[in-house]
Amino acid sequence: MKKKIISGFFFVIFLINISQPALAEEDFKIGDTVKCNVEVLNIRSEPSIKVNRVGKLKKDDIAIIKDGPVKKDGYTWYQINNQSNSGWVASKYLTLDIKKAKIKTYAFVDVDTKLMFRSKPSIKGRILSRLKNGTRVEVLDERVLSETHNWIKVKVKERIGYVSKHFLRFEDKLSQRNKRSEKQSTNMVKIKDIQLKLDKNTLETINILTSKSVDYKKYVLGQAQSKTKRIVLDFKKSEIEDNIIKKLKNYSYDKIWIGSLKGKEDVVRLVVTIRGNKKFNITDLDSKYGLQINFIKNKRETIIIDAGHGGLNTKSYNGHIGDSGTISPYTNKMEKDLVLSVSFKLKKSLENRGYNVVMTRTKDEYIDLYKRADIANNTNGDAFLSIHFNSSKNSSATGIETLYCPSNKKNEIKPKDQISFARVMQDTLSNKLNRRNRRLLKKPQYVILRETKMPAVLMELGFLTNKEDERLARNKTYQKRAAEAIADGLDKYFSK
Numbered sequence: 001m002k003k004k005i006i007s008g009f010f011f012v013i014f015l016i017n018i019s020q021p022a023l024a025e026e027d028f029k030i031g032d033t034v035k036c037n038v039e040v041l042n043i044r045s046e047p048s049i050k051v052n053r054v055g056k057l058k059k060d061d062i063a064i065i066k067d068g069p070v071k072k073d074g075y076t077w078y079q080i081n082n083q084s085n086s087g088w089v090a091s092k093y094l095t096l097d098i099k100k101a102k103i104k105t106y107a108f109v110d111v112d113t114k115l116m117f118r119s120k121p122s123i124k125g126r127i128l129s130r131l132k133n134g135t136r137v138e139v140l141d142e143r144v145l146s147e148t149h150n151w152i153k154v155k156v157k158e159r160i161g162y163v164s165k166h167f168l169r170f171e172d173k174l175s176q177r178n179k180r181s182e183k184q185s186t187n188m189v190k191i192k193d194i195q196l197k198l199d200k201n202t203l204e205t206i207n208i209l210t211s212k213s214v215d216y217k218k219y220v221l222g223q224a225q226s227k228t229k230r231i232v233l234d235f236k237k238s239e240i241e242d243n244i245i246k247k248l249k250n251y252s253y254d255k256i257w258i259g260s261l262k263g264k265e266d267v268v269r270l271v272v273t274i275r276g277n278k279k280f281n282i283t284d285l286d287s288k289y290g291l292q293i294n295f296i297k298n299k300r301e302t303i304i305i306d307a308g309h310g311g312l313n314t315k316s317y318n319g320h321i322g323d324s325g326t327i328s329p330y331t332n333k334m335e336k337d338l339v340l341s342v343s344f345k346l347k348k349s350l351e352n353r354g355y356n357v358v359m360t361r362t363k364d365e366y367i368d369l370y371k372r373a374d375i376a377n378n379t380n381g382d383a384f385l386s387i388h389f390n391s392s393k394n395s396s397a398t399g400i401e402t403l404y405c406p407s408n409k410k411n412e413i414k415p416k417d418q419i420s421f422a423r424v425m426q427d428t429l430s431n432k433l434n435r436r437n438r439r440l441l442k443k444p445q446y447v448i449l450r451e452t453k454m455p456a457v458l459m460e461l462g463f464l465t466n467k468e469d470e471r472l473a474r475n476k477t478y479q480k481r482a483a484e485a486i487a488d489g490l491d492k493y494f495s496k
Helices: 002-019 182-187 335-352 369-378 419-433 467-474 476-494
Strands: 033-036 040-044 053-058 062-072 075-081 086-090 094-096 105-109 114-118 127-132 136-141 151-156 159-164 168-170 189-199 202-210 216-222 228-236 244-247 253-260 267-275 280-284 290-295 302-307 356-359 383-390 400-404 437-442 456-463
Touching (some): 062 086, 335 356, 335 383, 335 476, 419 456, 419 476
Parallel strands (some): 383 456
Antiparallel strands (some): 075 086, 105 136, 114 127, 114 159, 189 202, 216 228
């Protein structure tokens, strides 16, 4: 008889459970007003069914969302607060109170580079993402959480984190001028500013900062009876708030002007008036939207770039078997291919700066180490750079290393210590790439460092055995940044 009663009891409970409609989980944001949609809802001290209850909500009780969401124990949890209780509840038992629901607030990222989206309101918070200029974010809480950087809580693609309020432009504060129409405003590029880099009596670069990538046409206009010429860039589908004029006295550049082109609303024109025959090139800005006009100064230095390793491991090259270098344990990418890619980017950067460049290899082949040194010595080079990526049995090893040949009075080729050159290159590279500065290593036994007559270094740009370093090594942007950093190091060394 007792067994029948117990069985009947569980059958009744089963019927009650399956008769209740399934409750869907809702998404809420900080500050939402919600109400309880079940008879009794337990409030817990932490987002888990395994912790103590600290209170309860009854049906139709009102509460405010303070934090969340947190997914745990099969539920999505939110921290709530009402007049008598505070704690964590499962979202499936809450409903948004439509009468008191807040209108969502949005803002746009407004930076020249990228805005760090962090896990907590501190520069020590983990970087969740790097937000591009113009990225739309949902503002969850406009209260400033830290006066140091004016941190506020935002939501980006379902992720919640913190950004500095300084670099946001709120949607309801957009000027009517920038809103000509929703479609037109989205497509227009804003020309934000121009910046000049001057060195003594020489203009080295002109940076044109824009809100996003921009298309342009280039013209060079000369005057037959004058030694002046004009560089003209017409930026398409662009706008500028005010015309900018920069006059340069005692420079070979008379004037720089940028402004809206008359008769064409969506074209902004840049005009640079120059005296003499100045060579220049135009490149995209690194880590910013915009363009850079580089005025090339002819240098006397010749740089030898040595892309390490090379060739197939199964093929003979003049009696030597090819060498792939380190092979990534994550993607099987080969060091020989990655360093050749960096070397081509370095060659372009150095030539843009006026250096003469010689490469020991330009394709996938193995070059004997003594032959590499001979190539460098026969060209009377001024510096030798061997490009490599590192490896280690310890997968946590990370960062930049530079190898060099120490002084040796018995060695006629390397009588002078190479440490000053190595230190400049190591420090510049690690600082520019924001990677760990490991150390300088003496390697007199390395042929390419010992047998070359000019200052020489072997640069390890990261560890292919470290997951983060390997990811960066495959990234074209990182490769370009590494090339520019190496070029910066050479500029610094030769300017002494």
